[in-house]
Amino acid sequence: MSYLSLDQVSKRFKDDIVLDRASLSIERGETVVVFGPSGCGKTVLLRLIAGINEPDAGQIRMGNRDVTYLEPEHRNIGMAFQNFALYPHLSAFDNIASPLKARGMKGGEIEGRVKEVAGLLKIDHVLHHLPKALSNGQKQRTSLGRALAANPGLLLLDDPLRNVDAKLRYEMRIELPRVLKAFETTVIYVTQDYKEAMALGDRVAVLMGGGFKQIDHPSVIYKDPDDLDVARLFGDPTVNVLDGRIADGAVELMGLRFALSGQFEPGPCRVALRPESIEVTLDDTAAGATAIDVGDSVRHGLEVELDAVTPLNVRAVMLLKTEDGRELLATCSEDEASRLPRGHKKVTAHIRASDLLFFTPSGARLRPRPS
Amino acid sequence: MQRQTTLGRIVRGTLLTLVGMFFLFPILWVFLMSFQTNQEILRIPPSIFFEPTLQNYHALISGRLETQTGTLEIRFMNNLMNSVILATSSVALSLLLGIPAAYAFARFKFRLGEDIAFTLLSFRFAPPLLVLLPLAIYFQQLGLINTYSGLIWVYQLITLPLILWIVRGYFEDISEDIEHAYRIDGNGWFKTFTHIAIPLAKPGIAAATLLSFIFAWNNFVFALILASADKQPVTVGALAFVTASGIQYGQIAASVVLSVTPTLALALYAQRYLVEGLSLGAVKG
Amino acid sequence: MATEAMTGAVMDGSKRPLMRQVLPYLLSLPALLVCIGILIPFGTAIYYSLQRYNLAFPMTRGFIWFDNYTMLFTDPSFWHTVRVSLLYTLYTVGFELLLGLGIALLLQRRTLFNNIMSILLLLPLMIAPAIASLMWRLMTNPNFGVLSYLAGMVGFTDFRWASAPSSALFTVVLIDIWVYTPFMMVLLLAGLRALPRQPFEAAELDGVPQTFVFFRITLPMLTPYIITASLFRMLESIQQFDIIYAMTQGGPGNTLMVFQVTAYLERYQYTNVGRSAAILMVLWAITFILSNIFIKQWLRLREKARGIA
Numbered sequence: 001m002s003y004l005s006l007d008q009v010s011k012r013f014k015d016d017i018v019l020d021r022a023s024l025s026i027e028r029g030e031t032v033v034v035f036g037p038s039g040c041g042k043t044v045l046l047r048l049i050a051g052i053n054e055p056d057a058g059q060i061r062m063g064n065r066d067v068t069y070l071e072p073e074h075r076n077i078g079m080a081f082q083n084f085a086l087y088p089h090l091s092a093f094d095n096i097a098s099p100l101k102a103r104g105m106k107g108g109e110i111e112g113r114v115k116e117v118a119g120l121l122k123i124d125h126v127l128h129h130l131p132k133a134l135s136n137g138q139k140q141r142t143s144l145g146r147a148l149a150a151n152p153g154l155l156l157l158d159d160p161l162r163n164v165d166a167k168l169r170y171e172m173r174i175e176l177p178r179v180l181k182a183f184e185t186t187v188i189y190v191t192q193d194y195k196e197a198m199a200l201g202d203r204v205a206v207l208m209g210g211g212f213k214q215i216d217h218p219s220v221i222y223k224d225p226d227d228l229d230v231a232r233l234f235g236d237p238t239v240n241v242l243d244g245r246i247a248d249g250a251v252e253l254m255g256l257r258f259a260l261s262g263q264f265e266p267g268p269c270r271v272a273l274r275p276e277s278i279e280v281t282l283d284d285t286a287a288g289a290t291a292i293d294v295g296d297s298v299r300h301g302l303e304v305e306l307d308a309v310t311p312l313n314v315r316a317v318m319l320l321k322t323e324d325g326r327e328l329l330a331t332c333s334e335d336e337a338s339r340l341p342r343g344h345k346k347v348t349a350h351i352r353a354s355d356l357l358f359f360t361p362s363g364a365r366l367r368p369r370p371s
Numbered sequence: 372m373q374r375q376t377t378l379g380r381i382v383r384g385t386l387l388t389l390v391g392m393f394f395l396f397p398i399l400w401v402f403l404m405s406f407q408t409n410q411e412i413l414r415i416p417p418s419i420f421f422e423p424t425l426q427n428y429h430a431l432i433s434g435r436l437e438t439q440t441g442t443l444e445i446r447f448m449n450n451l452m453n454s455v456i457l458a459t460s461s462v463a464l465s466l467l468l469g470i471p472a473a474y475a476f477a478r479f480k481f482r483l484g485e486d487i488a489f490t491l492l493s494f495r496f497a498p499p500l501l502v503l504l505p506l507a508i509y510f511q512q513l514g515l516i517n518t519y520s521g522l523i524w525v526y527q528l529i530t531l532p533l534i535l536w537i538v539r540g541y542f543e544d545i546s547e548d549i550e551h552a553y554r555i556d557g558n559g560w561f562k563t564f565t566h567i568a569i570p571l572a573k574p575g576i577a578a579a580t581l582l583s584f585i586f587a588w589n590n591f592v593f594a595l596i597l598a599s600a601d602k603q604p605v606t607v608g609a610l611a612f613v614t615a616s617g618i619q620y621g622q623i624a625a626s627v628v629l630s631v632t633p634t635l636a637l638a639l640y641a642q643r644y645l646v647e648g649l650s651l652g653a654v655k656g
Numbered sequence: 657m658a659t660e661a662m663t664g665a666v667m668d669g670s671k672r673p674l675m676r677q678v679l680p681y682l683l684s685l686p687a688l689l690v691c692i693g694i695l696i697p698f699g700t701a702i703y704y705s706l707q708r709y710n711l712a713f714p715m716t717r718g719f720i721w722f723d724n725y726t727m728l729f730t731d732p733s734f735w736h737t738v739r740v741s742l743l744y745t746l747y748t749v750g751f752e753l754l755l756g757l758g759i760a761l762l763l764q765r766r767t768l769f770n771n772i773m774s775i776l777l778l779l780p781l782m783i784a785p786a787i788a789s790l791m792w793r794l795m796t797n798p799n800f801g802v803l804s805y806l807a808g809m810v811g812f813t814d815f816r817w818a819s820a821p822s823s824a825l826f827t828v829v830l831i832d833i834w835v836y837t838p839f840m841m842v843l844l845l846a847g848l849r850a851l852p853r854q855p856f857e858a859a860e861l862d863g864v865p866q867t868f869v870f871f872r873i874t875l876p877m878l879t880p881y882i883i884t885a886s887l888f889r890m891l892e893s894i895q896q897f898d899i900i901y902a903m904t905q906g907g908p909g910n911t912l913m914v915f916q917v918t919a920y921l922e923r924y925q926y927t928n929v930g931r932s933a934a935i936l937m938v939l940w941a942i943t944f945i946l947s948n949i950f951i952k953q954w955l956r957l958r959e960k961a962r963g964i965a
Binding site: 383386387390391393394395397398400401404412413414415416467468469471472474475476478479481483484487488489490491492493494496497498499500501502503504505506508509524527528531535540543544560585588589590591592595605606607609610613620623624627630631634635637638639642645646649650651652653654 | 679680681683684686687688690691693694695696697698700701704758759762763773775776777778779780781782783784785786787790791792793794795797799800802805834837838839842843846847850881884891895897898901902915916919920923929932933936937939940943944946947948950951954957958961962
C-alpha cells in the first residue's frame with residue numbers, strides 16, 4: 001500500500017478548473033518532485049494534501065486512512081512555504097519549536113531538538129532573532145527547520161528556493177538532498193525549475209493541464225518523455241521541435257532521411273531533438289545529406305550557419321540556422337565553443353537517428369509498434 | 372515643498388496662532404475656571420491671575436455643596452463612575468463579540484458575514500433615536516430600562532461597528548499562510564486564532580479599543596433616553612448638574628474638566644492610532 | 657501521538673467536518689444577534705410611524721397608513737425643521753471643510769511643531785459634544801462668559817449668543833465647528849501627506865506658481881479625501897442632537913428644532929409616538945441615501961489605503 005495516494009482529485013476555484021481527476025501515489029521514504037509550469041496547480045495540490053483546502057471530488061489517503069477532509073493539525077505533516085510564512089512575532093527558535101510544542105514536547109527536549117535541526121541547517125547563530133532580522137536565506141532555512149523539526153511523516157516543500165537568490169539556490173540544491181536524507185522522510189517537492197527536479201527527485205511527477213502527464217524517474221522523463229509538452233518543459237535550453245514525416249521505415253526531416261529501427265505508424269509527425277544531442281563540427285567534409293554509420297545508429301551531417309553562441313553556466317548554447325531558415329539550438333562545452341568560428345560561419349550539425357523522439361501532431365508520444 | 376519667504380512665515384505663524392487660540396483656548400479657560408471661586412469667576416474684566424482653589428473639586432468629590440440656601444447633594448462622582456462602568460464594559464463586550472466576528476469576516480468570505488458587516492455599518496450612520504425610541508418601550512417591558520446591562524447592550528451600536536471594521540482590516544492584512552503553517556504544526560483553529568491572529572492584529576485591536584472607549588464615553592443620547600439619574604454617565608449627568616446647581620459655575624467647570632480628562636488623556640496617549648480609527652481604516656495615519 | 661488520542665472523533669477524514677462549515681457562523685453569531693437587536697426596533701419604528709399613537713390618548717391608537725407622513729408634509733413647522741437641519745448641515749460642513757483644509761495645508765510639512773500642533777488640535781474632537789456645549793454655555797454666559805465680554809469689547813454689548821433667535825444658529829454652528837473641524841483637518845492632513853511627491857517636485861522645478869499647483873494638482877488629488885470626509889460630516893450634521901439639545905433644547909422658541917430634537921420633543925413632550933417615528937423615518941431616508949454614497953467612497957479609499965500599506 002502506498003504511503004500517500006491521491007485518487008481522481010479535482011479542485012476548481014469559481015470557473016477555473018485547477019485539478020481535474022489527478023492521481024498520484026507515493027511510497028514511504030521517497031522524494032517526489034511535482035514539476036510543472038507556473039499556475040498549473042502545484043501549490044493547490046500541496047494545499048489539498050496539507051488540508052488547507054479541500055478537494056471538490058476524489059480521495060486523499062495516507063496509508064489505509066482516508067484523510068480527504070482531515071484537519072491539517074491531525075495530518076502529521078511539515079510544510080515549507082514559498083513565502084516562508086514565518087511567525088513574525090516569534091523568534092527563529094520559537095518558529096522552529098512551534099511544531100514540537102504542538103506535539104506536547106517538554107522544554108529541554110524542545111531545546112535540544114531545535115538546536116540539532118538548526119545546526120544541520122547552519123542557522124544556530126541566529127536562533128534568537130525575529131524573522132524580520134533574518135536574511136532571506138536564513139528565513140528560508142528557518143522555514144525548512146520548522147517543517148522538519150517534528151520529523152513529520154510527510155514533508156511538503158512548496159518551491160522553497162523560489163524566493164532566494166541564485167547563489168543560495170545553487171548551494172541549497174546541493175545541500176538539500178543531504179538534509180532530506182538525514183531526516184529519512186517522505187517528501188513532496190514542488191518546483192518549476194527542472195534542474196531542481198533532476199537534482200532532488202527520486203521520481204518526478206509532471207503536472208500540466210490539471211493532471212499528471214508523466215510520473216517517472218527524472219532521467220526517464222528527460223530521455224523518454226510521454227508527451228511533447230513534457231519534453232518541452234523538461235530541459236534547458238528547450239528541446240528542438242521539428243515537423244517530419246514517417247514513411248517506408250524512415251523519417252524525413254529537414255530534407256534528410258533517417259532510417260528507423262522500429263516499426264512506426266506512417267504519416268506526419270513532430271520530432272523532438274535535445275540540444276546536446278546535436279554535435280557541431282567545423283569540418284565540412286560531411287556536408288549535405290551524408291549518412292555515416294556509427295555503431296548502433298546512423299549519424300547525419302547537416303550544413304548549418306552558426307548564428308550565435310551564448311555561454312550558459314559551464315556550457316554554451318549555439319543558435320544554428322538551417323538553409324531553409326529553421327532555427328535549432330545546440331549545446332557543447334564552453335571549451336569546444338571557444339574553438340568555433342564567430343560571425344555566421346558554416347558548420348556541420350551532426351544528428352543521430354537514435355536521438356530523435358517522435359510525437360503525433362497533437363503531441364502524444366509515438367513509439368515503435370511491438371513486432 | 373513650499374518656498375518659505377519671511378512674509379510667508381509671518382502669515383503662517385499668525386494663522387496658526389489664531390487657529391490654536393480658537394481650538395485650545397476654551398479648554399484652557401474652563402480648566403482655569405475650575406480652580407476659581409464664584410466671586411473670582413464673576414469679576415469683570417476676567418483675569419488669568421487668581422488664587423487657585425481646589426474647593427470646586429472638593430465639593431464634587433465629597434458630593435456635598437454648601438450654598439447660602441443650604442446643602443446640595445451632588446451625584447457627579449456617581450455619574451463619573453457610571454461612565455467608567457458603561458464605557459469599559461461596553462468596550463470589553465464589544466471586543467469579546469467583535470474580534471471573533473471580525474476574524475470570521477476577514478477569513479471566511481461568506482455572504483451572511485458581509486451582510487452583517489454592512490448592516491452594522493449602515494446603522495452606525497442611521498439616526499440613533501430611530502432605534503432608541505421603540506427600544507425604550509421594549510426595555511420597559513423587558514425590565515432593562517435604567518440598567519447597566521441594558522445600556523451596555525445598546526452601547527454595542529457605537530463600539531461594535533468600530534471594532535469590527537478596524538480589526539477586520541488588520542486580520543485581512545495577516546498572510547493566511549502564516550495561519551496555515553501554524554495549523555500544520557499541529558494546532559487547532561482556536562489556538563491559531565489566539566496565538567497567531569490576535570497577537571498579529573494587536574495594533575488594530577489597541578486602536579479600536581481606545582477609540583471605541585472614547586466614543587462610548589462621549590455618548591449622550593443613549594443614556595438620556597434609557598437611564599435615570601442613578602445610571603447616567605457624565606455627559607448626561609453634567610447637564611443635569613447644571614440645571615440643579617444653577618449658578619455654581621466653578622463646580623460646573625470642575626465637572627467639565629473631570630468629564631473630559633479621561634478621553635483627552637487617552638487621545639494624547641494613543642494619538643498615533645486616532646487617524647486610522649477615526650476614518651475606520653480608510654486613511655493610514 | 658498525543659493529539660490523535662485526544663481527538664479521536666475528529667480523525668475520520670472521509671467526511672466534511674461539520675465544524676468547518678458552521679465555524680464562520682458561530683464566530684459571527686454575536687454580531688448577528690446585535691444586528692437582529694437593531695433590526696427589530698427599526699421595524700417597530702416603521703410600524704409606529706404608520707399608526708395614530710399618542711401615549712396621552714391610548715384609546716385613539718390605530719393604524720392610519722401614511723397619514724402621519726401626509727400630515728408632516730403639509731405642516732409648516734415640519735418644513736421649518738427640514739430647513740433648519742439643512743442650513744445647519746450646510747454651514748457646519750462648509751466651514752469645517754474650508755477651515756480644516758486650510759489648517760491641513762498649514763500643517764502639511766512633517767515638522768515636530770506641526771505634528772504636536774496637529775495632535776493638540778484633535779483635542780476638541782475628543783470632548784463629548786454635549787460637554788462641549790456646556791463649555792460654550794459657560795463661555796457665553798452673559799454675566800461672566802469670556803466670549804460675552806469679548807463681544808462687548810468689540811461693540812456687541814448685548815450679544816446673547818444662543819439665547820437670542822437671531823444668533824442661536826450661529827452659536828451652535830460655531831460649537832459644531834469647534835468640535836468637528838479637527839476631524840476634517842486630521843483626515844485631509846493624512847490625505848495631503850499620503851499624496852505622491854513627484855508632481856509637486858516637477859512643478860517646483862518648472863517654477864509653477866503655488867496657486868496653480870494648489871488648484872490643479874493638490875485639490876484634484878485630494879478630492880477623494882474631501883468627498884469622504886464631507887459625506888461623513890454631513891451624515892453626522894444632519895442628525896446633530898447632542899450639541900443643540902445640550903445648548904438650547906431646540907430653542908429659543910423653535911429656532912433650532914432640527915430633525916432629532918423635534919422627534920425627541922414630539923415623543924417626550926407631546927407623547928406623540930407615531931408622529932415622532934414618522935419624522936425619524938424621513939431623516940432615516942435622507943441618511944440612508946447619504947450613507948450609501950459615503951460607504952462606497954469610504955470602501956474605495958480604504959482599499960487604496962490598504963494597497964499603500
